[in-house]
Amino acid sequence: xxxxxxxxxxxxxxxxxxxxxxxxxxxxxxxxxxxxxxxxxxxxxxxxxxxxxxxxxxxxxxxxxxxxxxxxxxxxxxxxxxxxxxxxxxxxxxxxxxxxxxxxxxxxxxxxxxxxxxxxxxxxxxxxxxxxxxxxxxxxxxxxxxxxxxxxxxxxxxxxxxxxxxxxxxxxxxxxxxxxxxx
Numbered sequence: 316x317x318x319x320x321x322x323x324x325x326x327x328x329x330x331x332x333x334x335x336x337x338x339x340x341x342x343x344x345x346x347x348x349x350x351x352x353x354x355x356x357x358x359x360x361x362x363x364x365x366x367x368x369x370x371x372x373x374x375x376x377x378x379x380x381x382x383x384x385x386x387x388x389x390x391x392x393x394x395x396x397x398x399x400x401x402x403x404x405x406x407x408x409x410x411x412x413x414x415x416x417x418x419x420x421x422x423x424x425x426x427x428x429x430x431x432x433x434x435x436x437x438x439x440x441x442x443x444x445x446x447x448x449x450x451x452x453x454x455x456x457x458x459x460x461x462x463x464x465x466x467x468x469x470x471x472x473x474x475x476x477x478x479x480x481x482x483x484x485x486x487x488x489x490x491x492x493x494x495x496x497x498x
Contacts, residue, residue, distance in 0.1 A: 380467035399490030
């Protein structure tokens with residue numbers, strides 16, 4: 316069984332539409348993941364598409380990781396795919412723009428608090444509208460992410476540079492943190 320959890324109702328609605336179009340059976344829940352208690356523990360939890368690091372503090376990120384550990388069976392796996400601090404530094408651009416699905420995206424980035432936060436400002440422009448979003452993501456190096464997972468109670472933490480288990484080195488595409496609960 317698969318469960319999707321997000322606090323943003325629009326994201327859940329989009330996920331429901333995608334699952335329906337693919338003929339998938341998924342339970343969706345609109346809820347703060349830090350308060351989520353599943354009906355049964357999971358074998359695997361996936362946190363993909365750079366969805367980690369958006370809570371207000373490192374303590375809240377740790378609270379999230381502890382909650383995920385408690386939602387897993389003994390020996391269960393949490394996989395986090397995010398932008399590592401090393402990759403953010405290597406590939407940093409102050410601004411960029413691109414077109415996607417008939418929408419222009421203008422993006423501006425700033426590094427804050429000694430490379431702790433990546434501040435993002437996105438301006439989305441279509442023929443009919445203009446939206447302006449600002450948000451920050453907490454950046455973790457591989458070492459910091461691994462340490463936080465260990466602090467949350469995970470017994471094994473492995474680091475990779477992509478989902479195919481490439482090394483996390485100067486050619487890494489993303490930061491993969493693969494953590495296992497104690498058996």
